[in-house]
Amino acid sequence: MTHRQHVPAPGPALARVPAAAVPRWAARAARAIALLTVPSGIWRLLLAAGLLVGYTEAGYVAAGIPGWGRVYTAAVSVGSELLALLALGLVRPWGEVVPRRIPWLGGRRVPVRVVTVLAGLAAALLTALWTPFALWWVVPHPDMTPLGATLVGFLYLPLIAWGPLLGALTLAYHRRLRGRGGPVRG
Numbered sequence: 001m002t003h004r005q006h007v008p009a010p011g012p013a014l015a016r017v018p019a020a021a022v023p024r025w026a027a028r029a030a031r032a033i034a035l036l037t038v039p040s041g042i043w044r045l046l047l048a049a050g051l052l053v054g055y056t057e058a059g060y061v062a063a064g065i066p067g068w069g070r071v072y073t074a075a076v077s078v079g080s081e082l083l084a085l086l087a088l089g090l091v092r093p094w095g096e097v098v099p100r101r102i103p104w105l106g107g108r109r110v111p112v113r114v115v116t117v118l119a120g121l122a123a124a125l126l127t128a129l130w131t132p133f134a135l136w137w138v139v140p141h142p143d144m145t146p147l148g149a150t151l152v153g154f155l156y157l158p159l160i161a162w163g164p165l166l167g168a169l170t171l172a173y174h175r176r177l178r179g180r181g182g183p184v185r186g
Contacts, residue, residue, distance in 0.1 A: 022091045026172045029165045033087040036162050039155040041077035048074040054148020062143055083122075087166055090119065090173040112177045119170040127163030134160055 046053045048070040052060050060066070065073055089095030095115065100106035136153040144152065 022176070023172060026169055027091045029169055030087045030091045033162060033165050033169070034081075034084050036158040036165075037077075037080045037084045039158060041081055043152065043155045044073045044077040048077070052148075054144050054151050056143060056145060059143025084162070087169060090115070090169045095173070096177060112174065116170055116174040119166060119173070123163050123167035123170055125163070126159075126166060130156075130159040130162060133157065 043053060047055070047060075047065050050066075050070070055063065055065075063069070089110075094110075096110055098105045098108050098110060133153070133156045136156065137150075141149040141152075
């Protein structure tokens with residue numbers, strides 16, 4: 001019985017380097033991050049669709065949602081989800097090597113140091129941004145109905161975990177891939 005030898009594709013490709021195993025907790029945390037933004041995102045999309053969903057009529061107008069505010073509100077929802085999905089790159093192969101279908105960059109290593117710094121900064125920023133939502137219920141919200149303020153508090157509560165989870169994932173990514181961020185030698 002003969003064995004076939006793998007012949008790498010031509011181009012500026014990365015030699016196949018076996019990936020270090022992604023810890024199970026990290027893969028789960030990355031998927032959780034992708035889901036954390038969904039509740040608040042759906043709420044904002046409902047606002048963009050013209051529903052008050054917790055706001056008083058005057059509060060809805062005061063928040064600037066009618067008109068172009070609807071576009072902004074929808075863009076924040078979509079943008080938040082796309083940013084959250086980037087956490088998957090810390091546990092997936094495309095976070096280590098750019099997929100071949102990407103022109104000019106396909107097959108090249110993703111610079112570990114750059115990813116670590118950017119993801120670390122994002123984790124710190126997200127922690128600073130969302131942690132105050134733990135105090136949502138002690139702040140009055142006169143532009144919202146009482147039920148709406150309670151609902152929004154619960155919809156935004158998962159976002160508090162985004163920064164710390166991203167920080168833990170970033171550290172795991174760095175530990176797993178350190179020493180692999182240099183140029184590819186062929």
